[in-house]
Amino acid sequence: MRWARQHGCSEYDLWGIPDEEEAVLEAHFTDRSDGLWGVYRFKRGFGGKMDRSVGAWQRVYNPLLFRLYQWRMKNRTAG
Numbered sequence: 309m310r311w312a313r314q315h316g317c318s319e320y321d322l323w324g325i326p327d328e329e330e331a332v333l334e335a336h337f338t339d340r341s342d343g344l345w346g347v348y349r350f351k352r353g354f355g356g357k358m359d360r361s362v363g364a365w366q367r368v369y370n371p372l373l374f375r376l377y378q379w380r381m382k383n384r385t386a387g
Contacts, residue, residue, distance in 0.1 A: 322351055323364065330358055 309320050325348040326333065326340075337349050368374045 321361075322354075322356075325351065325358065333358075 312320055324344055326344045328336075333348060337345065337352060
């Protein structure tokens with residue numbers, strides 16, 4: 309985050325909170341701990357704002373390695 313700020317970024321996306329309306333988040337952040345509730349409680353301490361977006365994207369820098377990774381993840385065995 310410090311590096312981003314030093315390079316002119318004014319926003320930093322910490323990604324991910326429970327998929328609830330802001331009123332529900334505020335009403336239950338102290339009594340819920342499942343899913344991303346703990347993450348929301350942590351992030352709330354920074355005093356940022358909630359901003360909904362389309363979602364996460366992947367930038368593939370090496371298509372061959374990415375295909376290998378996808379193949380490996382698809383074909384891995386449990387255990």
